[in-house]
Amino acid sequence: MIIRDVMPAFELYQPTQLRDAFTLLDRFGKDAWKMAGGYDSLSWFKDRIKRPKAVIDLNGIAEMKGFRETADGLEIGGLTTLTEIERNPVVKAKYRVLADAAAKVASPQIRNNGTLGGNASQDARCLYYRYGLPCYRAGGNACFADTPEGVNREHALFDTDRCVAVSPSDTAPALVALDAKFVIRSSKGERVVAAEEFFIGPQIDITRMTSTRPEEILVAIRVPTTFANAYFYFEKVADRNTWDFPLVNVAAAISVKNGMIDDARIACGGVSCVPRRLTAVEQIVKGKPMGEDIAKLAGASATRGAKPLNYNQFKIPLMANLVTRAVRDARA
Amino acid sequence: MDESFVAGGYPHHSMEPRTTFAYWEGGKCFLHGSNQSHTAAVPNIARFIGIPPEDLVFIAEFCGGGFGSKIPGYPNMAIAALLSKKIGRPVMHRISRAEEYAIGSARPSFQGRMKLGFRADGKLLAADLYIVQETGPHQGAGDFRSAGVCLSMLYQPEAMRYRGVPVLTNTPPTGPQRGPGENQFVPAFEPILDKAARELGIDRIAIRKLNAPESSSTIGSDRGPLTSAFIKEALDKGAVMFNWDEKKARSGQRNGSKLTGIGIGQGYHSAGSNGFDGLLRITPDGKLHVHTGVGNLGTFSHSATARVAAEILNYGWDNTIIERGDTRRGLPWNSNQAGSLTASTQSRTMYVAAIDMKEKLLDIAAQMLGGKAEDYDLGNEKVVGKADASKSITYAQAAQKAMELGGKYAGKDVPKDINPVTAHGVGMIAGTGLIAVVKDKLPRVGITPGLTVSFAEIELDTETGKIEIKEMLCVADCGTVLHPQGLGHQIQGGNVMGIGLAHLERHVYDPKLGIPTTQSIEQSKPPTYLDVPAQIAWGAVDKPDPQNPVGVKGVGEPVQGSGASAITSAIADALGGHLFNRTPVSLDMILNHLNKRPQAHKPLQINTV
Numbered sequence: 016m017i018i019r020d021v022m023p024a025f026e027l028y029q030p031t032q033l034r035d036a037f038t039l040l041d042r043f044g045k046d047a048w049k050m051a052g053g054y055d056s057l058s059w060f061k062d063r064i065k066r067p068k069a070v071i072d073l074n075g076i077a078e079m080k081g082f083r084e085t086a087d088g089l090e091i092g093g094l095t096t097l098t099e100i101e102r103n104p105v106v107k108a109k110y111r112v113l114a115d116a117a118a119k120v121a122s123p124q125i126r127n128n129g130t131l132g133g134n135a136s137q138d139a140r141c142l143y144y145r146y147g148l149p150c151y152r153a154g155g156n157a158c159f160a161d162t163p164e165g166v167n168r169e170h171a172l173f174d175t176d177r178c179v180a181v182s183p184s185d186t187a188p189a190l191v192a193l194d195a196k197f198v199i200r201s202s203k204g205e206r207v208v209a210a211e212e213f214f215i216g217p218q219i220d221i222t223r224m225t226s227t228r229p230e231e232i233l234v235a236i237r238v239p240t241t242f243a244n245a246y247f248y249f250e251k252v253a254d255r256n257t258w259d260f261p262l263v264n265v266a267a268a269i270s271v272k273n274g275m276i277d278d279a280r281i282a283c284g285g286v287s288c289v290p291r292r293l294t295a296v297e298q299i300v301k302g303k304p305m306g307e308d309i310a311k312l313a314g315a316s317a318t319r320g321a322k323p324l325n326y327n328q329f330k331i332p333l334m335a336n337l338v339t340r341a342v343r344d345a346r347a
Numbered sequence: 348m349d350e351s352f353v354a355g356g357y358p359h360h361s362m363e364p365r366t367t368f369a370y371w372e373g374g375k376c377f378l379h380g381s382n383q384s385h386t387a388a389v390p391n392i393a394r395f396i397g398i399p400p401e402d403l404v405f406i407a408e409f410c411g412g413g414f415g416s417k418i419p420g421y422p423n424m425a426i427a428a429l430l431s432k433k434i435g436r437p438v439m440h441r442i443s444r445a446e447e448y449a450i451g452s453a454r455p456s457f458q459g460r461m462k463l464g465f466r467a468d469g470k471l472l473a474a475d476l477y478i479v480q481e482t483g484p485h486q487g488a489g490d491f492r493s494a495g496v497c498l499s500m501l502y503q504p505e506a507m508r509y510r511g512v513p514v515l516t517n518t519p520p521t522g523p524q525r526g527p528g529e530n531q532f533v534p535a536f537e538p539i540l541d542k543a544a545r546e547l548g549i550d551r552i553a554i555r556k557l558n559a560p561e562s563s564s565t566i567g568s569d570r571g572p573l574t575s576a577f578i579k580e581a582l583d584k585g586a587v588m589f590n591w592d593e594k595k596a597r598s599g600q601r602n603g604s605k606l607t608g609i610g611i612g613q614g615y616h617s618a619g620s621n622g623f624d625g626l627l628r629i630t631p632d633g634k635l636h637v638h639t640g641v642g643n644l645g646t647f648s649h650s651a652t653a654r655v656a657a658e659i660l661n662y663g664w665d666n667t668i669i670e671r672g673d674t675r676r677g678l679p680w681n682s683n684q685a686g687s688l689t690a691s692t693q694s695r696t697m698y699v700a701a702i703d704m705k706e707k708l709l710d711i712a713a714q715m716l717g718g719k720a721e722d723y724d725l726g727n728e729k730v731v732g733k734a735d736a737s738k739s740i741t742y743a744q745a746a747q748k749a750m751e752l753g754g755k756y757a758g759k760d761v762p763k764d765i766n767p768v769t770a771h772g773v774g775m776i777a778g779t780g781l782i783a784v785v786k787d788k789l790p791r792v793g794i795t796p797g798l799t800v801s802f803a804e805i806e807l808d809t810e811t812g813k814i815e816i817k818e819m820l821c822v823a824d825c826g827t828v829l830h831p832q833g834l835g836h837q838i839q840g841g842n843v844m845g846i847g848l849a850h851l852e853r854h855v856y857d858p859k860l861g862i863p864t865t866q867s868i869e870q871s872k873p874p875t876y877l878d879v880p881a882q883i884a885w886g887a888v889d890k891p892d893p894q895n896p897v898g899v900k901g902v903g904e905p906v907q908g909s910g911a912s913a914i915t916s917a918i919a920d921a922l923g924g925h926l927f928n929r930t931p932v933s934l935d936m937i938l939n940h941l942n943k944r945p946q947a948h949k950p951l952q953i954n955t956v
Contacts, residue, residue: 020443062445122875142855142864164859166955168935168947252811254851254934256877258869262934326947326955329812329935336810 022060025067031075033234037202040230043069049232050074051094051133054125059138064147079132079234082106088239090198093132093232097186098123100131110238112247112266116189119251122258132233135187135197135213136225139180139288140260141170151177151221161324168326169262172318172334173287176217179324180288182224185251187214187290188266191282193242198235199227207237214289224288242268242280246305248345250337261285263333267341269300276300276309281341283317283334293317293338300342307343314339348463350539352928353951354531356456356481357852359524360868363411364447369427370437377404380424383413384683386640386768388420389674395425401771408672410644414844415523416452418685423450445866453854454524455490455513456481456953457531463504465543469554474504478511481953483521487513493528493616498536500566500615500796501578502558517861518854518954523685525844526616526904530911534849534930537612537912538919545924551595551611551916552586560796572793574894577824578613581800581888585611585822588886589802597804598920605806608814610917612845614905618797618825619691619895621787624769625700626679627656628670628758629708630780631750633728633743635662638670638677638772641693642684646837646903651830652693655897659701660708660742661725677776679784680766687797687901690829691892695787698896704783707756711745711781714752742781749781758782791894798824799905801842801913807921809941812934814850814918820884821906827891827898838885838906845910847874850918850932856954931956 025048030036040047048067050056051074059065073079079094082103089105100106100117107114120126120134139152141160149155160167161179170179190210197213199206208226215226227233246269253259263285270278279300281293296313303309317338318331361381368379376396382388385407393400410417427440442450457478464473476498478491491511499507524530544554560566560576585591600607626638637653649671657667670676682692709720712730716723716738723730723738730745732738740748749756758777761770764786773784804818821838828834851872855864865871891898911930918932919925927936929948933956939946948955 020441020445061443142870143857145870146862146864146866148862159857159860162859164857166855166857166864168956252813252934254872255875257875259872259875326935328944328947329938329942332938332942332944333811340810 020061021063023063023066026069027072028069029072029075031077033076033078033200033232036071036073036076036232039069039071041202045229047071047229052096052129054129055133055137062147073232088237088243090235090237091131093234093236094130097126097129097131097134101126109243110193112192112249112268113186113189113238115247115249116185116266119249120185131186131236134184135190135236136227136233137184138224140183141180142166144180151217152180154222165325167324170324170327171287172321172323172327172330173291174216175322178217178221178288181285182214182288182290183260184284184290185261185264188264188282188284189249190236191290191292192266192268192280193238194280196237196239197233198237199231200234201228201231210290211292216288242270244347245270246345246347248341250340252333252337263330263337265337265341267345269342269345271305274304276303276305281338283337286330286334295319296338310339310343313342348539348543350926350928351460351951352457352535353953354457354459354535354930355853355953355956356454356521357854358448358453358865358871359414359416359451360447360871360873361412361414361416361451364442364444365417365421365423365451366439366441367424367427368437368439369431371432375402375404376428377406378424378428379406381410381417382407382420382642383410383417383644383685384419384642385672386674386678386680387683389768391420392424395420395422396428400768404674406673408643410642413644414525415527415685418523418683444868448863448866449519452520452522452524453483454527454531455483455487455521457491457494458951458953459535461536461539463539463543465547467547469544469547469549469557471502471504471558472506474498474502474507476507476509480511480513481516481518481521482513483516483518485520487521488523488527490523490528490531494532496567497529497532497615500560501533501613503560503564518856519863525841526614526908529615530848530904530908533612533614533908533912534915535928537916538926541916541919542924542926552582552591555611555613556582566794574619574791574793574795575826575890575892575900576796576798577888577890578798578800580890581798581822581824584886584888585800585802585820588822588884589820591802594804599923602806604810605808606921608805608807608917608921610803610805610913610915610920612801612909612912612914612916614799614801614908614912616687616797616904617794618687618901619791619795620682620688621692621695621789621791623681623692623696624679624765624784624786625696625703626677626769626772627700627704627783628776628780629704629742629746631743631747633666633741633746635660635667636670637667637697638679639693640678640681640768641689643672644684646689646833648689648693648833651833652690652697655694655697656701659698660704661727663728666728674772675775677772679772680768687903687905690825690899690901691795691895694829694897694899695789695895699785699787699789700783703785704781707749707781707783708742708745711748711752711756712740715740715748746780750778753778756781758784762786789896795892795894795900797900797902797905799838799902799909801845801909803913803917805914805917805921807918807937812937812941816846816880816914819880819910819913821909822886822888823902823906824888824890824900825902826895826900828887828889829897829899834887834902835885837903839883841903841906842883842910843874843879845907846879846914848907848911849914849930851878853931853956854954855956
């Protein structure tokens with residue numbers, strides 16, 4: 016714990032084909048570590064908290080990079096960088112909420128290397144977990160954040176179960192709002208899952224944030240045309256304006272016909288272990304005219320059921336205000 | 348007024364962790380280390396290693412930040428040296444980023460209470476200040492004392508009492524950080540002063556001017572004198588530059604979800620010392636070598652102060668060589684690069700050494716050309732006869748002559764009162780040119796105060812608790828401006844650090860486990876480019892301090908305090924005068940206040956954000 020900043024030794028593998036990556040994953044099993052942009056991985060390694068025997072660097076796999084327009088929408092390779100997403104003309108034109116979210120991740124330098132798959136799949140940032148304490152998420156049998164004295168300003172308002180860490184991703188709520196599908200492959204085959212299945216809470220597996228199993232790779236994310244050219248809104252509130260994780264963020268995709276809300280998907284990050292889709296809010300706003308009144312109602316409804324911890328009750332008005340803004344200020 | 352307050356501590360987290368590299372050769376220890384100061388640290392580091400100072404070769408040309416955590420050398424610098432001696436090979440000892448948060452020192456937190464009594468016209472008649480200071484596991488720094496002196500200095504109460512209690516805590520070691528004590532205190536005090544002004548119906552600049560020190564003022568429990576104080580002039584100049592009268596009309600204005608806040612803050616730190624040694628050398632190639640033992644914390648003030656010697660000697664800057672950063676270059680005993688000391692203290696040593704050099708040049712000219720020293724003057728890198736300009740010698744010729752003359756001219760005989768470190772340094776260069784070496788014995792009576800005033804306009808978003816700094820200005824009373832670009836950088840950098848102190852930087856501890864949960868720059872949250880205004884305007888009163896030969900005072904530390912307090916003042920102003928009495932004012936506190944929710948922290952609790 017005390018000695019940090021010196022990475023333990025590991026074998027580095029740099030496959031150029033997915034099939035080779037699967038072979039390596041099958042060979043090393045739980046001793047393998049999949050690395051994309053590397054920012055989260057190298058932090059873990061340098062802190063000497065995660066010590067894999069084999070690191071499989073996926074960056075040489077060309078088929079996991081870039082954009083493919085299909086009849087159903089846009090498929091984005093898991094290794095596509097956040098900067099590429101921020102600048103892609105199709106994403107900007109049709110699915111702007113994702114470009115806006117990607118542009119708010121971390122810092123420009125990190126976005127140049129950080130990937131969409133990595134950002135959506137990233138691990139919890141709970142300060143206790145990152146410190147290396149043997150908490151539930153780390154395989155232990157305690158939570159150090161949710162105690163009478165625990166410092167948990169950044170932690171969850173909803174759906175906690177032993178672990179109170181939150182999804183720290185900025186792109187994840189945007190992908191939920193766009194009803195994206197996650198393409199996951201292994202040597203056994205491919206499965207495509209919706210966001211609600213992809214992001215998992217502690218009730219399902221307390222040591223993982225997504226349904227991607229150790230032997231699987233998130234190869235691509237498919238954004239359907241459902242909300243293409245819809246009204247969008249993304250906002251992130253963090254202490255700092257760059258190089259920071261969200262305290263709360265919000266992403267909204269709203270279809271508007273004749274000034275009335277025809278359909279909507281709204282999600283918040285930073286409030287639960289998964290990007291929290293606000294289905295009740297969506298039901299409330301559907302069929303209503305865009306405007307201040309429905310926006311206020313949406314905000315007030317968003318936080319129902321919130322259970323604040325010692326230090327995070329400020330997230331309740333913050334989340335309500337962000338949802339209000341999302342419904343009020345979403346634009347084509 | 349009776350207000351309690353909390354000033355949060357936070358780590359120094361200098362960009363450069365404190366790596367040390369050491370090896371032994373010829374019985375001497377060669378040590379490369381990250382340190383703010385240079386020769387001032389040599390005796391300490393030698394003591395840690397257990398060798399005489401003359402057996403230490405200390406190389407420290409650049410220091411990537413220290414902010415007070417690397418002032419006089421630190422014990423773990425000895426580890427690489429001792430291990431190297433044991434195994435007979437070079438050893439590097441690296442301190443990782445995470446380890447910096449354990450041993451890299453931190454600003455201590457305050458829990459305080461102040462009672463203030465004002466006259467109807469705004470004059471502060473009585474002040475009672477009590478501070479409990481978190482010190483970590485060791486003695487820590489005397490921040491609480493400095494906070495009391497700061498109150499005495501900046502606000503000149505007619506009667507005051509201050510008391511402080513340092514308390515050992517289960518947190519990593521604390522130590523002085525930029526403006527230790529003063530910069531925890533003013534961000535709490537300035538919004539309270541604003542409240543007094545509001546309640547008394549007085550302009551906020553007027554109440555500051557009414558209570559501000561003047562050059563004739565005294566401070567502290569012993570009522571010590573000041574060398575000069577021109578903060579009233581700084582307030583006046585700042586009010587004009589900031590367009591105060593127009594700006595203050597915008598206080599509390601709402602634009603959508605955003606409220607405008609206008610803030611003023613003041614800062615103070617003593618900013619000058621004396622008694623160190625100056626060392627100059629002219630070599631036979633005609634070059635002026637300015638030997639300086641001051642460190643390089645990133646301010647490059649070694650060059651700004653060296654210019655004093657070059658100008659007195661009529662030297663072109665291209666012919667001036669600064670010898671520094673490596674004790675093998677023959678360096679004098681100079682002040683720590685800390686405490687806002689360098690500009691004032693080092694300009695004095697440069698001045699006295701240059702006067703010594705000038706006298707020796709005139710002496711040598713008289714010896715070579717006849718007549719008396721007073722028959723000559725300094726020209727363009729020449730000594731020239733006053734009556735007959737054709738009678739001259741070049742500085743190069745004088746240096747050659749000094750080597751022949753030996754004795755005091757060549758550094759063979761040195762003044763008895765110079766520091767042993769200086770004597771050792773002179774010994775390395777003796778006989779290589781004309782040498783001037785002398786201790787600064789110029790008079791200095793009283794505290795030399797560095798004083799600054801910052802102004803800020805912010806927009807506070809009531810829906811997110813975020814603040815955006817729309818405009819910021821800082822005006823310094825730092826005596827004569829020594830180096831405009833260097834001063835501008837110092838002012839802007841200090842104000843950026845003040846922004847961090849006011850509402851961003853943090854040091855979070857789990858009170859039960861006693862562990863830090865902030866162990867990286869990302870977790871501790873110093874301001875980024877996008878958290879500070881694109882431009883921070885600055886100005887200077889530019890009135891000379893009469894007790895410095897070139898009029899200079901330091902300014903490194905107060906700029907952070909005034910910057911931080913301008914932000915806390917502006918936040919209070921945007922919220923109609925609401926006092927958080929706490930730094931950092933994080934956005935969760937603002938949201939809880941606006942939504943009438945209780946604050947998450949317990950009263951006076953520290954290390955929470």
